[in-house]
Amino acid sequence: MxxxxxxxxxxxxxxxxxxxxxxxxxxxxxxxxxxxxxxxxxxxxxxxxxxxxxxxxxxxxxxxxxxxxxxxxxxxxxxxxxxxxxxxxxxxxxxxxxxxxxxxxxxxxxxxxxxxxxxxxxxxxxxxxxxxxxxxxxxxxxxxxxxxxxxxxxxxxxxxxxxxxxxxxxxxxxxxxxxxxxxxxxxxxxxxxxxxxxxxxxxxxxxxxxxxxxxxxxxxxxxxxxMDAVDPALVETAERILAGVPGVENVGAVRLRWIGHALRAEVEIAVRHDATLLQAHAVAVAAEHRLIHELPHLRAATVHADPDGPPGADHHAILSAHR
Missing domain, CATH: 1.20.1510 (Alpha-lytic protease prodomain-like)
Known part of the structure; x- marks a missing residue:
């Protein structure tokens, strides 16, 4: 498990x-x-x-x-x-x-x-x-x-x-x-x-x-x-793509950078906290797949999935001192 x-x-x-x-x-x-x-x-x-x-x-x-x-x-x-x-x-x-x-x-x-x-x-x-x-x-x-x-x-x-x-x-x-x-x-x-x-x-x-x-x-x-600058319109496009993926409850940080003539992405999404492990995994993979195929020049994406809820829960409490 x-x-x-x-x-x-x-x-x-x-x-x-x-x-x-x-x-x-x-x-x-x-x-x-x-x-x-x-x-x-x-x-x-x-x-x-x-x-x-x-x-x-x-x-x-x-x-x-x-x-x-x-x-x-x-x-x-x-x-x-x-x-x-x-x-x-x-x-x-x-x-x-x-x-x-x-x-x-x-x-x-x-x-x-x-x-x-x-x-x-x-x-x-x-x-x-x-x-x-x-x-x-x-x-x-x-x-x-x-x-x-x-x-x-x-x-x-x-x-x-x-x-x-x-x-x-x-x-x-x-x-x-x-x-x-x-x-x-x-x-x-x-x-x-x-x-x-x-x-x-x-x-x-x-x-x-x-x-x-x-x-x-x-x-x-x-x-x-x-300085790893990108066109803000690319970030907005990535957020819009992620928001349209079934199962994505919320879109968190979206980071893009050019490496030569290829883009790489690191993004955070939230999925239902009561979703099964397989369902959460499927949402993350779907989000990654959509990003790579719909965001021009994107060669690789890393998607981090967080549970959305329950209310008052802090799933990153152990990392709070490092943020």
Whole structure:
């Protein structure tokens, strides 16, 4: 009987082979998206670099550096996706999914470095103006940069949302911002063509500011992940799912956390105090099952069942000093 009682009211786990396969498949999709987008952005940056060397445009240089930094963000993310596919161990009992958060720190550092270098070159050109050559090619490079980044952005965002990777979605939004800065290069070429020599370094400074805005948003998102923040709407959804499970009398604490691009949940529910052990166990399993299958990107859930009543009973009295 003690063993049955412990099993009925202990946390329940739903780690199935299907969920493991789904996690591995999502990592494979993420890696494929990174490889393809890395190749596209490197090709874009290489073409722009050739034109920078011939034209001397610092606005285009800033955009090229930004595109290069965006391409390089695929490397730490790729390592993180690869690590995330490894099985949990006795030391890393939750697996290696948090490697994505560490990759996010590297991404923020790369964005900051590209902003610093672009800003330095723009200020240097303001102090020592120089003629921008091959304006037609500069403008064409800006258009190529916009097209390459927008294609990469759409691909990364689509895959990131499908597999639940906030890091990949953020990287896609970063690429979309890069595309807009590429269009600014076209404006710098137009200004130079109109006889405004300072248009190029001024646009370069504006691109630097745009990079800094992306840096701020990326740093905030990574900080939220490191602090285990989740969208409150996810918590509300989980509470609504649990409340709809037959036999759940009340929903207690609901805790969610992202581990890489997968969610884990720890929840408390109350069942009738006069329910049999088997009935209470069935309610807990049903709640766990509903959560995993109805809450997007949830890979595992732990459900703790408490008896709801009788009035005045304190089923956690022995733990009161620890809470």
């Amino acid at each position: 003690p063993a049955v009682l412990a099993h009925a009211f202990a946390p329940h786990s739903h780690d199935s082979a299907t969920k493991t396969d789904a996690a591995l498949e999502s990592s494979r999709h993420g890696l494929r998206a990174l490889v393809i987008s890395f190749a596209a952005l490197m090709a874009t940056a290489a073409l722009q670099a050739v034109i920078v060397a011939r034209s001397g445009s610092v606005a285009l240089l800033g955009d090229t550096l930004h595109n290069l930094a965006d391409a390089l963000t695929a490397l730490p993310l790729g390592v993180a996706f690869w690590l995330g596919r490894r099985a949990a161990t006795r030391r890393f009992t939750y697996g290696y999914g948090r490697a994505e958060d560490l990759a996010g720190i590297v991404i923020v550092a790369l964005i900051a470095a590209s902003a610093a270098l672009a800003g330095y070159q723009a200020v240097k050109r303001l102090i020592d103006p120089a003629e921008v050559r091959l304006l037609g090619l500069v403008a064409a490079a800006g258009v190529v940069g916009f097209a390459g980044n927008e294609l990469v952005a759409r691909y990364r965002i689509r895959v990131g949302r499908r597999i639940g990777s906030a890091a990949l979605v953020a990287d896609g939004l970063h690429a979309r911002t890069d595309g807009l800065t590429s269009l600014a290069v076209v404006l710098s070429a137009a200004g130079a063509a109109l006889g405004l020599p300072l248009a190029d370094p001024i646009i370069g400074l504006l691109i630097t500011i745009a990079i800094c805005l992306v840096l701020k948003d990326a740093a905030r998102q990574i900080c939220h992940r490191l």
